[in-house]
Amino acid sequence: MAEVALGEVFECETADCYDGQISSEAVLRPHINMAQFNRATGPVRVAGVQPGDTIRIDVHAIEIADSGVMALSPGLGVLGERIVQADTRIVPVTGGNVWITPDTPVPVAPMIGVLGIAPESESVGSSWPGVHGGNLDTRLLRAGSSLLLRVAHDGALLAVGDLHAVQGDGELGGTGVEIAGSVRLSVERVSYAGRLPAVRHAEGLSVLASAETLDEAVRLGFSEAVSLMQLWRGLSWEDAYRTTSVIVRSEVSQMVNPLATARITIPREWCPADLYGEMPK
Amino acid sequence: MAEVALGEVFECETADCYDGQISSEAVLRPHINMAQFNRATGPVRVAGVQPGDTIRIDVHAIEIADSGVMALSPGLGVLGERIVQADTRIVPVTGGNVWITPDTPVPVAPMIGVLGIAPESESVGSSWPGVHGGNLDTRLLRAGSSLLLRVAHDGALLAVGDLHAVQGDGELGGTGVEIAGSVRLSVERVSYAGRLPAVRHAEGLSVLASAETLDEAVRLGFSEAVSLMQLWRGLSWEDAYRTTSVIVRSEVSQMVNPLATARITIPREWCPADLYGEMPK
Numbered sequence: 001m002a003e004v005a006l007g008e009v010f011e012c013e014t015a016d017c018y019d020g021q022i023s024s025e026a027v028l029r030p031h032i033n034m035a036q037f038n039r040a041t042g043p044v045r046v047a048g049v050q051p052g053d054t055i056r057i058d059v060h061a062i063e064i065a066d067s068g069v070m071a072l073s074p075g076l077g078v079l080g081e082r083i084v085q086a087d088t089r090i091v092p093v094t095g096g097n098v099w100i101t102p103d104t105p106v107p108v109a110p111m112i113g114v115l116g117i118a119p120e121s122e123s124v125g126s127s128w129p130g131v132h133g134g135n136l137d138t139r140l141l142r143a144g145s146s147l148l149l150r151v152a153h154d155g156a157l158l159a160v161g162d163l164h165a166v167q168g169d170g171e172l173g174g175t176g177v178e179i180a181g182s183v184r185l186s187v188e189r190v191s192y193a194g195r196l197p198a199v200r201h202a203e204g205l206s207v208l209a210s211a212e213t214l215d216e217a218v219r220l221g222f223s224e225a226v227s228l229m230q231l232w233r234g235l236s237w238e239d240a241y242r243t244t245s246v247i248v249r250s251e252v253s254q255m256v257n258p259l260a261t262a263r264i265t266i267p268r269e270w271c272p273a274d275l276y277g278e279m280p281k
Numbered sequence: 282m283a284e285v286a287l288g289e290v291f292e293c294e295t296a297d298c299y300d301g302q303i304s305s306e307a308v309l310r311p312h313i314n315m316a317q318f319n320r321a322t323g324p325v326r327v328a329g330v331q332p333g334d335t336i337r338i339d340v341h342a343i344e345i346a347d348s349g350v351m352a353l354s355p356g357l358g359v360l361g362e363r364i365v366q367a368d369t370r371i372v373p374v375t376g377g378n379v380w381i382t383p384d385t386p387v388p389v390a391p392m393i394g395v396l397g398i399a400p401e402s403e404s405v406g407s408s409w410p411g412v413h414g415g416n417l418d419t420r421l422l423r424a425g426s427s428l429l430l431r432v433a434h435d436g437a438l439l440a441v442g443d444l445h446a447v448q449g450d451g452e453l454g455g456t457g458v459e460i461a462g463s464v465r466l467s468v469e470r471v472s473y474a475g476r477l478p479a480v481r482h483a484e485g486l487s488v489l490a491s492a493e494t495l496d497e498a499v500r501l502g503f504s505e506a507v508s509l510m511q512l513w514r515g516l517s518w519e520d521a522y523r524t525t526s527v528i529v530r531s532e533v534s535q536m537v538n539p540l541a542t543a544r545i546t547i548p549r550e551w552c553p554a555d556l557y558g559e560m561p562k
Contacts, residue, residue, distance in 0.1 A: 070523045078500045079507065079522065087519055100524045104514065166527045172503045173526025214495045215541065218533060219359045222453045226360065233385065238368055241360065242351045243381045245454025246447045250533035252499060252543075260496065262533075 003045040003155070006187060009060060012041045013182045014161040017113065020180065022069045028086035029073035038126045038135060040114045042159025046187045053151045054192045055117075056200070057158065060184040061143050062110040067092050068165045068179035070100065077174030077256055091165070091177050098165045098177045106166055112141045112183060113162030113176070120152035126161065129210040129254070129261045133197045135162065136208050136261055137171050137254035145201040148192050160185065170252040192275070193231050196224050200275060204268040206251075210259040218250055221264035232272050284326040284436070287468060290341060293322045294463045295442040298394065301461065303350045309367035310354035319416060321395045321407045323440025327468045334432045335473045336398075337481070338439065341465040342424050343391040348373050349446045349460035351381065358455030358537055372446070372458050379446045379458045387447055393422045393464060394443030394457070401433035407442065410491040410535070410542045414478045416443065417489050417542055418452050418535035426482040429473050441466065451533040473556070474512050477505050481556060485549040487532075491540040499531055502545035513553050 004010045019036035021027065049055060073086040091098045097105035114126055116133030129136045133149050141147060149156075160183055167176030192198075197208045207228075209221030225248055230240035247270055253261035268276065285291045300317035302308065330336060354367040372379045378386035395407055397414030410417045414430050422428060430437075441464055448457030473479075478489040488509075490502030506529055511521035528551055534542035549557070 072519055072522065077522070077526065079504055082518070083522075089523065098527075100527070101516065101520050104516065104520065104524055106524065106527055168525070168527045168529040169531035170499060170503070170529070171526065172499070172529065172531065173522045175523070176527060214499065215536060218451060218453070218495065218536060222451070223360055235382065235385065237363070238353055239382050239385065241353065241358070241364075241454045242370065242456070243385055243387065244449070245358065245452065246379075246381070246387055246449045246457060248449040248451070248453065250450035250453065252531035252533070255496060255499060 001043060001045050003047055004187065005047050006189060009184055009186045010044065011182055011184050012160050014041045014163055014180060015039065016069060016178045016180045017162045018069060018178060022071055022088055025088045025090055028088055029071040030086050038114060038162055040126045040159035040161035043118065043157035045155035045157060047155065049151055049156045049189060050154060051152055053189050055149055055151055055156055056188045056190045057115060057147045057149065058186050058188065059112065059141065059143050059145050060186065062112065062163060062181060062183050064093060064110050064163060064165050064179045064181040068098060068177035070175050070177055078172050080174060093165055109139065109166045110142060111139050111164050111167060112160060113137045113164055115141060115147055115160050117149055117151060118153045118157035128258050130259065131196060135257050136197065137167065137257060138199060138208060138261065138263060139167050139169060140199045140201050140206055145199050148194065148198045148200060150195055171254040171256050174256045194224055194228055196221065204265045205271050205275065206263045206265040208253055208261055208263055210261045212259060214252060214255050214260040214262055217260050217262035218264070221262045222248065225264045225266055228266065229270065282324060282326050284328055285468065286328050287470060290465055290467045291325065292463055292465050293441050295322045295444055295461060296320065297350060297459045297461045298443045299350060299459060303352055303369055306369045306371055309369055310352040311367050319395060319407045319443055321440035321442035324399065324438035326436035326438060328436065330432050330437045330470060331435060332433055334470050336430055336432055336437055337469045337471045338396060338428045338430065339467050339469065340393065340422065340424050340426050341467065343393065343444060343462060343464050345374060345391050345444060345446050345460045345462040349379060349458035351456050351458055359453045361455060374446055390420065390447045391423060392420050392445050392448060393441060394418045394445055396422060396428055396441050398430055398432060399434045399438035409539050411540065412477060416538050417478065418448065418538060419480060419489060419542065419544060420448050420450060421480045421482050421487055426480050429471065429475065429479045429481060431476055452535040452537050455537045475505055475509055477502065485546045486552050486556065487544045487546040489534055489542055489544055491542045493540060495533060495536055495541040495543055498541050498543035499545065502543045506545045506547055509547065510551065
C-alpha cells in the first residue's frame with residue numbers, strides 16, 4: 001500500500017469513471033462492464049493519522065487528458081426517461097474548452113468527483129457519497145480547494161478518482177465531462193468540529209450532506225452549519241439558527257448518485273481565521 | 282384597482298409578513314392572527330397586457346423600515362422540531378446591518394419574498410409559490426433584478442409583499458428578517474419562451490420551479506433550462522441536455538413554504554443578448 005507523510009505532496013493517476021472502456025463513440029454505456037464503474041485510485045495510507053482525527057486534503061493541481069466522454073443512456077440523469085437510445089459523445093479538450101458539439105465550447109473547470117477515505121463500518125461502493133466523502137460530485141472540489149474529513153481508520157486510507165473536465169451543479173444529466181488525469185494532493189491534520197465532509201474554498205466552507213432525498217440532505221447540512229455557527233460565534237442554538245438562516249447559500253452538489261448531496265455554504269467572513277491558515281498552492 | 286402603463290415606474294408600500302402584528306418581543310408568533318399572514322399589496326393592473334404575454338417586472342429599488350422581526354416558533358423551519366418555545370426577536374437595522382444579536386451584525390441585502398400575478402385557475406394563497414410567482418422567497422429578487430412571468434389574465438393583476446432585509450438560500454430557519462417597506466417596480470412586455478417564473482440578474486437567468494419536494498422542483502427547473510438551451514443554441518434535445526448539465530448552477534430558493542422552490546441558473550454568457558436589453562436603473 002502506498003504511504004505518504006503529513007504535508008507530503010503526492011500525485012495520483014486516475015482512469016475516467018468508465019475505467020477507459022468507452023474509447024470511441026461506437027461504445028455505448030449499456031455495453032460496458034459496470035463492475036469497473038467509478039473505480040478510485042488507492043488506498044493511500046497517511047502515516048500517523050488516527051481514528052477521530054480530522055484531516056484536510058488539499059488539492060494542489062488537477063491535470064486532465066485531452067479528451068473526455070459524455071455518454072447518454074436511457075434512464076441516466078434526472079430526465080433520463082426522455083433518453084430513448086444510448087449515445088456516446090467523445091468530447092475533445094482544446095484551447096481551455098471542452099467541445100460538447102463543434103459549436104458548443106464550454107470552459108474547462110477540472111474537478112474531482114470521488115475523494116474519500118475508508119468508512120467507519122462496512123465497505124461502501126465508490127459510487128456512493130457519505131460521511132467518508134466518496135462520490136460527492138461537487139464542482140467546488142477543484143485545485144485550490146480542500147476537503148475536510150473525519151478519520152475512521154488508522155492511516156485514513158485515501159482514494160481518488162472520477163475526474164470531470166467540467167460539471168454543473170447537481171450533475172443533473174447524470175454525467176459531467178468524464179475524463180482521465182492526475183491529481184496532486186497533500187494531507188494535514190486539523191482541528192475542526194464538523195462531522196460531515198466539507199469543502200474549504202475561496203468563498204467559504206461548504207458542508208456536504210448526503211441523504212435519500214435532497215430535502216433531507218439540505219436539512220442535515222443546515223443542522224451541521226447551525227452547530228458550527230453556534231460554536232464559532234458563541235451563540236445560543238436559537239440565535240445560531242436565526243443567523244445561519246440568513247447567511248447560508250444552499251446548493252445542489254449532485255442528485256444522480258445513490259444518495260443526493262446538498263451543499264450548505266457558510267461564507268468565508270463567518271468562518272474562523274484558523275480554518276483559512278494555509279491554502280493549497 | 283390601481284392601474285399602471287407599461288414602462289411606468291410605480292411604488293408599492295407593504296407591511297411585513299405578519300402585517301405588523303409583531304410589534305414587540307412580547308408578541309409571539311403563535312399568538313397572532315395567521316389570516317393576516319403574508320398579505321401582499323395589490324392587485325395592480327398593467328394596462329394592455331393580455332393572457333399569453335410574458336411580462337418582465339423590473340425591481341428598481343427596495344426601501345426597508347428601520348427594524349425587522351425574526352420570530353421563532355415550534356415547528357418553524359427545517360429544524361423546527363428543535364424549537365421548544367416561541368421567541369420573538371426585534372432586529373434593528375442600522376449602519377447597513379441587521380443586528381441578530383448585539384454582537385451579530387449581518388449586512389442588509391433587501392429582497393422581495395412575494396411577487397406575483399393572478400394565477401390561471403382558482404385563487405392561490407399568498408404563502409404559495411407557483412407558476413404565477415407568489416411566495417418564491419428567493420434572495421436574488423432584489424434591486425437590479427427582474428422577474429419574468431407568463432400572464433394568465435387581462436392586466437396581469439400584480440401583487441407584492443413579504444420583504445426581507447436579508448434571507449439566506451432556502452429560508453431554512455423558516456424566517457428571513459421580516460420587514461415592512463416599499464418597492465419601486467415597472468413592467469415591460471417581453472419575448473421569452475420559458476413557462477416558469479425566472480429571475481434575470483447580473484449573473485444569469487434563474488428558472489424558479491416549485492414542487493412538493495426539492496428533488497422534483499430541481500427536475501422541473503432543469504427540464505425548462507434544457508428546453509431554453511435547446512431553443513437558444515439550436516441544439517438537439519440530447520446535446521442541450523449534455524450542455525445544460527455542465528453549465529447550470531442549482532440552488533435552493535426556499536423549502537419552508539407549502540411547495541419547495543429550486544433555482545436553476547443559466548449563466549449570463551449562455552443567455553441571448555436580447556434578454557439583457559435593459560436592466561433596471
